[in-house]
Amino acid sequence: SQKIEQNSEALNIQEGKTATLTCNYTNYSPAYLQWYRQDPGRGPVFLLLIRENEKEKRKERLKVTFDTTLKQSLFHITASQPADSATYLCALAGGGNKLTFGTGTQLKVEL
Amino acid sequence: DSGVTQTPKHLITATGQRVTLRCSPRSGDLSVYWYQQSLDQGLQFLIQYYNGEERAKGNILERFSAQQFPDLHSELNLSSLELGDSALYFCASSPRGISDTQYFGPGTRLTVL
Numbered sequence A: 001s002q003k004i005e006q007n008s009e010a011l012n013i014q015e016g017k018t019a020t021l022t023c024n025y026t027n028y029s030p031a032y033l034q035w036y037r038q039d040p041g042r043g044p045v046f047l048l049l050i051r052e053n054e055k056e057k058r059k060e061r062l063k064v065t066f067d068t069t070l071k072q073s074l075f076h077i078t079a080s081q082p083a084d085s086a087t088y089l090c091a092l093a094g095g096g097n098k099l100t101f102g103t104g105t106q107l108k109v110e111l
Numbered sequence B: 001d002s003g004v005t006q007t008p009k010h011l012i013t014a015t016g017q018r019v020t021l022r023c024s025p026r027s028g029d030l031s032v033y034w035y036q037q038s039l040d041q042g043l044q045f046l047i048q049y050y051n052g053e054e055r056a057k058g059n060i061l062e063r064f065s066a067q068q069f070p071d072l073h074s075e076l077n078l079s080s081l082e083l084g085d086s087a088l089y090f091c092a093s094s095p096r097g098i099s100d101t102q103y104f105g106p107g108t109r110l111t112v113l
Helices: none
Strands: A003-006 A011-014 A019-026 A032-038 A045-051 A056-059 A062-067 A072-077 A086-093 A099-101 A105-110 B005-007 B010-013 B019-024 B031-038 B042-050 B053-057 B064-068 B074-078 B087-094 B108-112
Touching: A003 A086, A011 A019, A019 A086, A019 A105, A032 A062, A032 A072, A045 A056, A045 A062, A072 A086, A099 B042, B005 B087, B010 B019, B019 B087, B019 B108, B031 B074, B042 B064, B042 B074, B074 B087
Parallel strands: A011 A105, B010 B108
Antiparallel strands: A003 A019, A019 A072, A032 A045, A032 A086, A056 A062, A062 A072, A086 A099, A086 A105, B005 B019, B019 B074, B031 B042, B031 B087, B042 B053, B064 B074, B087 B108
């Protein structure tokens, strides 16, 4: 069956360091992958989209990689700040014309 | 502010009851999506409408139904409510289909007692 896996354990890092979050998937052949940020009690907010023919995408302090051979996407936040603390969700377009979300990884950036 | 509005913000009701959640998409967006988010299940896709027609269906229970009206706002109807239906319900919109960025509303928190 199709599965999207994100690290369920919270990631704690120090301010200024680079945070790296992982999204692994099985039994998908996604044309693209999206990353969203979600704060407690709020709706997800779109961050980045990367297509299957793109290896890497950047936006300000954010970088996403997409390895269709490994079936993995990595999401990096450089020079992390306490304001980056949130849950980060990856989402894939699978069969049935729908976007499926992972369960998310909670990031905590400490001073 | 994503431009997507949802009402009500909070809803408390009893088991067996029926409720209606409302969503207004961003101006110009034709697609509306409904999601359910509970603590143990994550964000689950329920259903998508595009320009008034059902486009995709996810794990939506038969007790739940939705529609999109000519003015593009959408309603999600939940009936015969059970304790397990307590969750955050999000609406999202996008210009066309799932390859577009989805813009999420603030959600409706449903509590079934």
